[in-house]
Amino acid sequence: MVPEKHVSGLASEPSxxxxxGRLERLVEQLESGELSLDEALCCFxxxxxxxxxxxxxLQAAEGKxxxxxxxxxxxNLKVVGSLTEGAEE
Structure with a gap:
């Protein structure tokens, strides 16, 4: 199995x-145990x-x-609660 290229094929970074999504596919490939050492290193x-x-x-979003x-x-508006409130439910 050869690692996939970026979906659009452009040099730009993925969203x-x-x-x-690509990370999830890479993890699946690595966990399958079907890759050669070189292919696994490439995926890693x-x-x-x-x-x-x-x-x-994520850092950019946090800054925004x-x-x-x-x-x-x-x-002069007050934020009620916190951003993480209710996330633990």
Whole structure:
């Protein structure tokens, strides 16, 4: 099995959702035990790159949320509860 290329075939980075989907497929390939050592290393390397992309996207989203919350607070509006409230249910 040869690792897949980015869906669009372009040099641009995948979206967060595309990267997560690709990571899931890579994990399935690695867990199958059917890859050669070289193929497994290739998948692992691709996975590390995708993790970095996801991490960057999440950091950017977190920064945007912080800016929006600061803007909201400057308008004398109060945020009720927290962003993680109810997530544990």
């Amino acid at each position: 967060f959702e595309e990267a997560i 390397e691709e996975g590390i790159g995708l993790v970095r992309i996801c991490h960057q996207r 949320v912080e800016v929006l919350l600061q803007t909201l607070n400057k308008g």
